[in-house]
Structures are given as structure tokens and as C-alpha cells.
Amino acid sequence: MHSDKRGREFYILAIFFAIFVLFLYGPLSAVLILSFQGPNGGLTFPLNGVSLRWFANLFETQAVGDFGGSFRRSAILGIMVMLVTVVVSLLAGLAFRRRFIGATPLFYLAVASLVVPSIIISLGIGVVFQQLGFQPNWYTSAFGAHLTWTLPFGVLIMFAVFNRFSPAYEEAARDLGASSWQTFAHVVLPMIAPSLIGVGLFGFTLSYDEFARTLMTAGSFNTLPLEIYGMTTNVTTPVLYALGTVTTVFSFLVIAGTLGLIVHLNRRRLRP
Amino acid sequence: MATITSSEPVKGQAIKAKRFHLLPASISYLQATPLTLILGGFLLLPVLMITVVSFWDYDFAQMYPDFVTFNYTETLGSWVTWKTYLNTLKYAFMVWVITLFVGFWVAYFLAFHIRTSAMQMVLFLVCTVPFLTSNIIRMISWIPVLGRNGLVNSTLISSRLISEPIEWLLYSDFAVVLAMVHLYTLFMVTPIFNTLMRVDKSLVEAARDAGASSWQILTNVILPLAKPGMAIGTIFVVTLVMADFSTVQVMSGGQSASVALMMKNQMSLLQYPAAAANAVVLLVLVLLMVAGILRIVDIRKEL
Secondary structure (H helix, E strand, O other): OOOOOOOHHHHHHHHHHHHHHHHHHHHHHHHHHHOOEOOOOOOOOOOOOEOOHHHHHHOOOOOOOOHHHHHHHHHHHHHHHHHHHHHHHHHHHHHOOOOOOOHHHHHHHHHHHHHOOHHHHHHHHHHHHHHHOOOOOOOOHHHHHHHHHHHHHHHHHHHHHHHOOOOHHHHHHHHOOOOHHHHHHHHHHHHHHHHHHHHHHHHHHHHHHOOOOOOOOOOOOOOHHHHHHHHHHHOOOOHHHHHHHHHHHHHHHHHHHHHHHHHHHHHHHHOO | OHHHHHHHHHHHHHHHHHHHOOOHHHHHHHHHHHHHHHHHHHHHHHHHHHHHHOOOEEOOOOEEOOOOOHHHHHHHOOHHHHHHHHHHHHHHHHHHHHHHHHHHHHHHHHHHOOOOHHHHHHHHHHHHHHHHOOHHHHHHOOHHHHOOOOHHHHHHHHOOOOOOOOHHHOOOHHHHHHHHHHHHOHHHHHHHHHHHHOOOHHHHHHHHHOOOOHHHHHHHHHHHHHHHHHHHHHHHHHHHHHOOOHHHHHHOOOOOOOHHHHHHHHHHOOOHHHHHHHHHHHHHHHHHHHHHHHOOOOHHHHO
16 A cells, blocks of 8 residues: 555455456356357357347247337336436435434435335335225336335435535535525536436436336336346246347446446536 | 625525525425425335235235234244245345455455555446346346356366266355345445545554554454444345345245245235235344344444
């Protein structure tokens, strides 16, 4: 650390870290490779030729259920969850900056939302909708179920952001005559924008991949993870891997796009 | 100057107060309302409903409002239930030990051995990205690696280390624990990394100047300071494993059970009150574990 020479400890830990990264990405790359399996190939190596047959198979409706529809539903649901998570977390983060009665119980309710097993929330919302006579739907009950998972992350991140946020900037803006709305829109918001985008990314990806909470709450139409989960038990061709490759590439694109946006915003802020 | 700056905000606030008639405290309430409503409606209400339903009677078609306790006596009186709970706790313990070990060393490496903060962020993101992709796909991805004709077995056979494929790699407890470690390690890395990044580096310098060896610095300075991060990571990992049914189902090939999987099977048979009784027992167990860990750490201070 203070000496320039790397010790033995560094090399051992570097190797450990490299193995960890290989452990994270290795199996995933096996899926990516096997999704290009030839027409007669199976679920395991070796590759029996190379083809795009399983990707084509994905878009034939009879072969794997409703891939297009479930993908569309998951994407729309993810965007809905993302928007609500960003707005509600931001508001809650602002609320927690002041003391108010009930702040502590509300904070612990948010923490509870993280630790209550997902299947219990799924069952509970399903039963509530059934008893109230509502039809469960991916855009109502599953939407609420996903929010119980994304909101606590959003709230905790905003909590951490505002813990480190110096009120001096707002005081300066107010001293210069800005209204509280101007202070928020021109001073606070630009400073926390990268964190808000991060919260949005969490909201979208957590919802897009969530399925334990969707299990009892999706109603008659499946989301993409439910579709994939169903396939694990009855599909025995590499079309499963093709689907995995498509959704993973989509996730990677979303993550890369968001990170690019955050880097761009940070650069622009640092520019004089 | 001083008089102008100090009187301006007061005047501004006075005008505002007249226009909106809002006290700062009531603004907080308005801002907290959406969160309260959503968590109230989709967390608190469903959990209360489950508690109520766990005392209801049911048959093959529907449930009847009632006050019976046989959902609990049947569940808790069954040997299978106890075995399933023990099995789930066993998974939780094994996954906890492994993720704590791996998570600490990864976080320690990132926080203390990587010198530039840009490189730290890049390596941390490398660890994070897989966790933002589908859990099920990451689970399935072990099948071509661990299967009978998978990568591991074919490599070992072609290098003549073994003559028969190893059977217990897939569809076993080993596969379940391996997949869970794969899925949940980041939830340990992130809180520990966050805690270690806030450790004052001058403490380490001071220990070194006072003649401590690297090992002594690690055990006497860094480990005690990392405890809050470890506690938060433990909460995440333990609650995720206790709630897991898909990993157990897919990776054990149906040969092992967890509490959540038992609940899911009851739900698919429409035995909601029985599932609800199980849910209440599981929830109490999980909340007790979390409450125990929260006695060690104050989450609000750690954010």
C-alpha cells in the first residue's frame, strides 16, 4: 500500500479475484457458445456444427410458448417499475432528510420489504387480490409485487446519497435568491442525477429478471422469467440457451447504455 | 453582507409559507406518502392477510373463513416439515460460510490492493454485471458445465484423471450450494466493500508504524472494522437462501426440498391456508434471524 513493491499477498489475492471472475462469467459463456449449437446438437458440449437454428426456433410461436409477448410484457413492466421506483425513492429520500414522526417505522418497513421471503409476498398479494375479487394481472398485482423488491433498494441508495449530500449547496443557492423549486431543479437534481439513473437501472433489471414475486401475481399472461422457468422443466433443446443468450445480451445492452449515460453526465458536470 | 444573507432565506420562507400553507414537517409526510401506500398495500396488507388465512379452513376448491389451528399442527407435527426446515437451514449455513469467505477477500482485494479509484470501480462493475442478468439463466448455465457429459466431466475423462463421469456434480446438494454461491455472492461483496472503503487508511499506516505485521493488521484492524458490512451481507444472503425455491428445484433435480419449495407445491395444489401457515412460520424464523443480526449493526449508520 505505502510501498511501491507489490507483496506476495497481492498476487495471491489477484489470482483469487481472477478465479472469482472466471466463476462468475464462465458458465454464462458456456450458454452463449451453446446457443449457436448445430441443428442436431444437444444441451451439452461438444458443438455439433454451428447454426442460428435455435434463434430462428425462438421466433416460431409453437416451439417455445409466447416469447415475443412475454418479452414485451417484461420490458413494459420493467419500465413502469423503473419510473415509479425512481420517483418514489427520490421523494422518500427527500422526506427522510427531515425528522418526522413515523420515519423510523417507515424505514424498517422498507428494510422488512427486503427480508420478507419473495414467495410470501407472491402468495400474500395473490390471496389479497382473490379475496377482494380483483383479477391478478402483470400490470397490477405483479407490478406491486415487483415494487416491494425494487423500492427498498432505491430508498436505501437515496438514503446513502443524501447522507453524504452537503446542505451547503442548497444554502448557497437560497442565499443567491433561488426558490426552493429552483434550488431542487437546478442544484440538487443535477448533483444526484447519476445516482437516480443507478436507481432506475436497479429498478428495471430487478423487475425484468424477477420471477418468484411474479409467480402468483402475473395472472393469465406470463412474463419472460416465468416463461423461461417453465421451459427449464420441459424444453430439452438448445432453444433454451438461445433464449438465455437473447435476454442476457438485452440486459448487457441496458447496463452498458445506462453506465454510458452516467459517465456522460459526470463528464458534463465536471466540465467548466 | 451578513445581514442580507441571513434575512433573505427567512423572508423567502415566510412568503412561501403564506402561499402554500405547508410546514416543513408536512412536506416530509407528503413526500413519504407514496412509499407508505405502496409498502402498506403490497407488503403489510398481504402479510396480514396471510396470517389471517393461515387460520382458515379449506377444501380442494376454495377457502372458508374460520378459526382453526390444524394448518399449524399439521405442518409442525410432520416429520417432513422439520426435515425440510433443517435442510433449508443447512443450505443457508453452507452458502453463508462460503459467500462470507469469498466476499471478504474479494472486497478486501478491491479496497486495499487496487490503487486507483477508477480501476476499483471498473473491477467492482465487472463483479456486478452478472448479478443484473437473469437468475434462472445463470442457474441453467451450470447444466452444460456440471452435467454427466458436461465440461468438467469430459475434461477430467479426456485427461484420464477419472474413468467414469462424476455423478454428484449436478442434481445434488453440491450443485444447489454452488449455484446459490454463484447467485448471491455479490450481496456479500457489496456491503463489505462499502464498509472497507470507508476505513481510514491512516489507521492501517498507524498499525504498520507501530510494528504490526500484515496479518496482525488484517485480524486486529481491518476485520473488526469490516463487521458491520459482513452483518448486512449476512442478512441479504441468509434471507435470499431461506426464500429460495427455484435453485433448489432446478439444481437438485427435484431430489431436495426447501421451505419455499414446499410452500410452492402447496400453492400449486391450491392449499393456500396450509401454505400460509408455512409462510408465517418461515417469516417468524427469518425475522428472528434478522433481528439477531441487527443487534450487532445499525443499518442507518452504515449507509
